Amino acid sequence: MRFMVIVKANADSEAGVMPSQDLLTRMGHYNEELVKAGVLLAADGLHPTSRGARVRFTGNRRDVIDGPFSETKELIAGFWMIQVRSLAEAIEWVKRVPMEDSEIEIRQVFEAEDFGVEFTPEAREQEERIRAHLTAKH
Template sequence: MRFMLMVRATQDSEAGVMPSEAILTAMGKYNEELVKAGVLLAGEGLHPSSRGARVRFSGSQRTVIDGPFAETKELIAGFWLIQVKSLEEAIEWVKRCPNPFEGESDIEIRRVFEAEDFGAEFTPELREQEERLRAEVAARTTH
């Protein structure tokens, strides 16, 4: 099972305050543990929402909304994508994570959909397309 571990933004992360050397060192050590355990698929920090945008969909209309966005607690400051056997294992990995920020912070854990989760609507043709696209992406990232 794949899980997305999402680091919730804080006022400091949204203000562009960079992590301290101590936090970066602790995160580097944690990331090494994830890699050595063979569970890390990806992981990155994100720039503040002031450097981003949202695209709002309403029927066929598209509206671009420039950041920053007001609700800090709803924003993501970084993420890991891991592959483990269960939600419980994902929780155990998150509990081992150093605090991403000074003070309080939250990491949300969400399971990633797999092909079998979509049922009959995910036809053999759609499955083949998905597999082909994943193979193309994998080929690009290994070069």
């Protein structure tokens, strides 16, 4: 099972305050543990929303909203993509994140089999081609 582990933004991350050297060191060690365990698929931090934008879809209309965005509790500051056997295992890994005063959300990623018969053989083949292409690029 794949899970996206979402680090929620806070006032510091939205202000562009960079993590301390100590936190960067501890996070590096934590990420190495994930790699050694074979569960880490990807991980990155995100710039503040002041450097981003949103696109709102209303029918055929597309509205671009420039950051910053005011409600920090719903914003994302970074993420990990991990592959583990269960939500319980994902939770155990997240409990080890060396952060303080943060909130992290864990969400399972959909797999092809989750979509049922609506995910046609043609759509499966297309998905496999896309994944093969992405794997080849890396």
